């Protein structure tokens with residue numbers, strides 16, 4: 394159930410941190426796109442009589458395309474049968490057909506509108522590259538227009554993908570004023586994303602897929618089953634009013 398202002402009064406007394414800026418991951422956090430990656434990977438694996446495995450997906454999530462492609466080939470024992478580049482080529486048309494139909498995850502709109510209405514600057518930091526970002530967000534323009542900026546995986550400042558802190562530090566630097574990492578709260582679904590946020594010196598709320606083993610939750614400051622469970626006042630942010 395959605396939290397109320399009354400529910401949050403105790404948390405507000407002693408927040409976990411004094412957050413002033415919020416950075417959202419996109420795939421699997423704002424938008425329900427991770428299932429598309431899984432579906433396509435299963436199809437490609439079937440061509441080689443291999444079976445999808447969540448422990449490999451856990452390593453691929455959140456990374457730049459070529460980084461996750463290398464993990465896919467290595468971890469599924471496809472070296473010699475398929476190169477990372479061929480994997481990306483094989484999946485491309487399937488992903489392009491699926492991305493435009495993606496929907497927002499539960500609680501996303503409520504939280505984004507709430508933070509925007511309260512003047513909390515927000516950004517997106519996604520491992521996704523420009524062309525995939527455009528396909529995924531084409532039906533969600535209104536929400537993304539509320540973000541101060543977006544940093545993508547193919548941005549020149551993002552030398553390495555998550556768990557490198559590059560993308561979150563770039564996102565932080567592009568806010569107005571001098572923003573400290575300790576004032577930034579990152580929302581992530583991927584283990585590599587949580588690690589990147591923590592290495593950057595930020596707080597991390599993880600909203601993992603329930604199929605991800607709990608051992609991957611470690612490192613997150615808070616783990617929620619849905620953004621509907623997020624209580625802003627626990628982080629020094631204005632509480633929900635409804």
Ligand SMILES: O=P(O)(O)OC[C@H](O)CO
Nearest residue numbers: 419420454455519520521
């Ligand atoms: O989770 P994101 O938004 O960093 O995206 C990364 C990949 O595109 C999908 O795992």
Ligand SMILES: [Mg+2]
Nearest residue numbers: 418420421582
């Ligand atoms: Mg993600």
